Every structure is written in structure tokens, then in C-alpha cells.
Amino acid sequence: MFRQTALGGLAAALLASTALADPVAITGVRLIDGTGADPVENAVIVIEDGVITAAGADVDVPEGADIRDHDGATVIPGLISAHNHVGMVDGMDAGGHNYTREIIEGELAQYRRYGVTTTTSLGNNPTLFLEIREDAQAGRLDGADLYGTYQGIGAPDGAPPIDVTDDQIHRPRTADEARAAVDGMAEAGGDLVKIWMDDLHGDAERLTPEVYTAVIETAHGHGLRVAAHVHDLEEAEAMIAAGADILAHGIRDAEVSASFAAELAERGTWYIPTLQLDEATFVWADAPDWTEEPFVRAGMHPDLIATVEQADWREATLGEDGTDRARQALAMNQRNLAILHQAGVPIGFGTDSGATPLRVIGVAEHRELELMVEAGLSPMDALVIATADSARLLDLDDRGTLEPGRRADLVILSGNPLDDIANTRTIVEVWQRGEAVSSEIAAQEE
Template structure:
């Protein structure tokens, strides 16, 4: 198997538009697709996802849910007794992961914890899966036991949707964090508060820890250095990774220095410099830029054409589409006093 195929085989893959069957649900011989544990897929266009070129007319073998071989179609034969599924005209790509998700919080015109319930949460997870986002981290917007029960049901196969990972309630400074989430965030004043909060979240079996450095837009009270340092150190003692939203370049540098594992927003006060990039590389800190979150704060003032595209209409909440396309809503976005700043911040990101 070629090196790029080996790396691809280690990933979870999805077949865009088709799942893992032909359109008729039958194999190339016209028979119902086998329930065998061995399947032979052929004719696919594969995008490895590592920056290398797409691979055309490929075949791959899946045994017990794992990719065991990926080669050119002419170089890979179907195992005896395997199900044979043709994917000509289909594209296979690694699934996407969202590390800055807030499922269940939006009902159209309103965003916030009061919209959060089982139906809204599972509906959003289904939408993520439809678009190929098969794993999401709810970054600090889960309160109560709901996310944990849904997470476990997904892992047990009782319900379908994107795989859910939860950070429970996010941590912010006293009086800080996003204002719409004031009732969810755990606000800490110093190191002692931070350590106690991390221990409690670990007991709740969260999958990660989420920090808000400020309100998400570079405003409001910021987490103090002793608080976020203590939170990161305590989380690592519990084998939990820590992610943080951050707006200012200097804050990002301090978080990286303190040992944060990932940044889940873009720096928007100024251009990122070589010093931050070098520090992130040295400490293996990842970045999830959350560009759509920054863009969503202003883009609806422009009535984007993609709101009317078929892929949006198919599964996007109709009440949300209606709200965003309403001239009243469009004008509301246009009248935002910070509209110019938001556009500039996005350009900087």
C-alpha cells in the first residue's frame, strides 16, 4: 500500500452523497448488497486530506469496518466472497471534525441556552453528519446531564448523528465570557477556583476543558494568568486537553506558554507573527480557526446567495433560513455599529 494510502486508511472516511452503497443499494451484479464483514469498493475518487492530489479510479477494501487496502482499481482485486460496491462518480474523503461547535443553541431568531434540549441537540448533530462533520466538540455550552447521555447513546449506537465530545460548561473570568452564555459559563477568580472547577468537570467525565479568555470578541474581563495556568495544569493531571477561545495575539502567546493544547478561534486584533507560530509548533498546539463563526457575525448583511442553495435548504432549519433572509433581519445586520470592525477582524483572521 502506498504511503498516502496508509495514512488514509487510518482515517475514518465518508462517501459524499451516497453513504457506502450504490444508489440502488445493490452490488455490481444487481444483487442486494451483502452484509458481509468484507467489502470491496471500486471506481472512487479519493481525496486523502493531507494536501496531496486527489486519486482517481481507486479501489479499497474494508474488513470489519476498517480500511485494509487502498490501491488503483486495476491493482487491487476483490477478496473472494466480499460485497462489491461501485463508487464511480463518487468522492471519498476523510470526515470533518468541528472543535468549536455549539449544537442545540439556535432556533432561528434566537440563540441561547433556553433553546437547548434533546430535540435541538440531536437535530443539530444529525445536520453535522449530513454535511460530513462526523465529530464535534461542544466547546463549553453544555449544562446538565443531557450532552453526556446523548454522547453515550451515540457511542452505543442507539441514536445516529455526529459523534459528540463535550467540554461541559466552559470557564471564564468573573463577569467575563460571552454574554448570551452567562448562565452556562463557570466563572473563576483565581487559581483555587480554577483547580476546583477542573476537578469537578473531570468528575463529570468531560472529554476536554474549554476556556474563554474574554467574551470571544476581545472585550470584557479576561481570565487572569494564575487562573488559566492553574486550570491547564490541573486538567493535564486528569489527562484532559484544554482548548481556548482567544482574540488578542498577546493572550494567545501567554496561553501557549502556559501549556494550552489548542486554540479554537482565530487571532483577530492583529496579524499572527512568527513568534506565535514557532511556539505553537514547538509545543504542538493546534488551531481550529472558527472562520465561519467570525464571518457569521456580519455576512448576513450581504444576503449571501448560498442561503438559497439546495444543500442548505435540505437540512438547514427552515425557521433559521427564513429569519436570515428576512429583510428586517438583513437591515438589522446592516445597522450594526461594529459592522466595519467585524469585517476587518474576519479579514485579519
């Protein structure tokens, strides 16, 4: 009896606190709502219980509202990454042994501080992932919300070429092994199935058609969509023909044809360019001014800062074959993004940040926006891709835009990103589920 009463009392208290919570109103802002609609000046955003109830210029501030005036600031939806990784890196150390709750919670906090309120760990996730994902989605963690794929399917002696533990990946040799692996992953949980299709610049065997066809068919049988790691056009074509739903990287060896673009658009295949991935290979060695900004340094592990400040490391990096290859890959990736976006292919937002020490969580996402604009997309296009479109890619209809009924995951900026996309770095506050959860990252240099 006592137990029942206590529970009843707790439930009543929770209900009461919910019912009595005052609405919050963010006032005086330029609203970029993520739908691609023109920005609204002097807008009001009303939030109740973590959800937006009204947003626009003609919105009345409700009586008793907690008013947060941000006159002259710009508000965008929280960024949504559809391709990154967690638990792979600790400073300059990379590998599956970094898959710990402590490291991952730190990474999720960093994503959120940089305005990425939802992330997707696309592969190499052992069982611990399922637990952390559940905690994140229930709002029990101080960090970005987390989606992703349990484990993944790689080639027996090939991609991914990274140090992962046996419980992070399957490397099936036959269709039967592939089906068993996908059955096991689907039963455990996760949002998508990840497959690696890459000959690593000709150095490794790719998955065979027998195996990848079995993976995709089995995943679809479980109602799970398949995200395919690809690098070359030939790999992307094979994945499309076999029915993959998402190309998780841009095509970087050759320009795509108009017919290929039309096919992706018609099938509605998602394309996540991950432009920053190749830039990360050389940019710390090139060391342009932005790499030294406080906003960027604040996201870098001290060991990474110590590394990139060594002149001999920078020189050695610039001399590597992979560096020139990465520059060419980035240029081709940007060209293909422009073609595919123009053709109406749905584009997702992701960087592969967190997969290696040089791909800096949060920083990579702001650079990705700049690289998309450099490729020819408008700042508005880039923002829609990084918010509403990536929510759609993840099948999340509760976030991604600042419209009534959506979660109040948002970023308040002092600068206008439509004037200069680099203004997404002028973070004043990040909000998640209707609460301000962090403020300015580091003072910006003039």
C-alpha cells in the first residue's frame, strides 16, 4: 500500500510540475526555420514542455511566459548529423578500445556544444551503443541525441581499414554468413544497417555481389534501411543496383553522369557527401587561419593541438601521397555534390567526425557547411540539408524545423548565416528540448 501511494504521489508531482511549467518565449530574433522559407525578422518562438507551440512574427507572447530576449540574434534548428562516429578516438589514439561510456558521453556533449543536437554513429558500435542510445533518446544524458547502426558489415580482408574489436563489425564471406550477421544486428536494435564497399584505392578486395546483395535484402526484410560506405563511382553504382538506401560518402574518383544523378533522384536515394573528411586529412598541415581560431581550438584535444603545431608533422603530412589524393577527392566530391543537388537528389548532412583524430567533433560540422557553400549551394540550402533534410533521412518527424509541434532543439547565433555561412560559429546558446544547455564556445577573435 505504501509503495503504491508513494508512486502515485510521485506521478502526481510530475504531472503537476509539467502542467505548471511556464511557457518560454524567445523574442526579437531572425527565425530561419529549417524548411527553406525566407527568414522571418523580429520573430517570437514559444516553447511549452520542450516543444515549439508557435513561431513567427505575428506570435503573441503568452501571459506569464519566461521571456528570453535575443534582439538581433538569428535562430536556426539544431544541426542533425547523419554520419559520424563515437567511441573511436581519444586524443591521437584511435581504435575500438576507446569505446567507453566516458569517452562517448564527452563526445556527445561536444557535439551539442557545437550546435549538433542529434548525431548518428554510423557503424562500429558494440552492444554498449544500444544502452547509450537509449539513455540519449530518453534525455538522460547531457549531450546530443544519438542514433546509429549496431555493428556493421565489412569485407573479410578489407574495409573498414581501422582497428575495431570483433563485437563492432562482421566480415561475412558467404551469403549465409551475411544473412546471419544482419539477422543478429536487426534483433539487437539500431536504426539502420551499415555496409562498407571500398577497395581502399585498389589495395583490398571489396565485398562480393553475393554477400552485399544478401546484406541489403536481409536488412530490408527486417524493415531496416542500408547506408553504404563508398568512395568510387563504381562502388556507388553497385550499391544502388543492389538497392542500398543511403550513400554514406560522396563519390570522389569520377564525375557522376546526368543519368546517374537522375536515377538517384528518382529512387530517392540519400547522398551524404562528407566533404570535410578529406579536408581533415590535409587542413591541419596547411594550417589556414581558421584552424587557429579559439572556436576551433576549443574542440581539439590537447594531443591533437600538440601534433599539428609540430613543423615536422605538418611537413611530413604535406609530403604524403594520401594528401594530394585527398585534395583531389575533395574537389571531385564538391563537384558531384553540386551536380546531384541540382538534379534533386536528397542530400544528408554528415562529416565522419569522430572516426579519426583529425576529424574534430563539432568543428567538422561547421566546416562541412562552409564546404557545401563553396561547392555552389546557397547558405539556405546548406542549412536545410543540415536540419530538416537530415531529420527526414533519419525518419525523425519530431525535429529538424522550428515549427509548431517540433522539439525545441535550436541554436541562437549572433551573426546571420545567410550573409556568411561561417556565422554558424557565432553560437550564443544551444537549446535542446526547450532548455538552454550551453552558451558561447570561445571568444571569437576580431
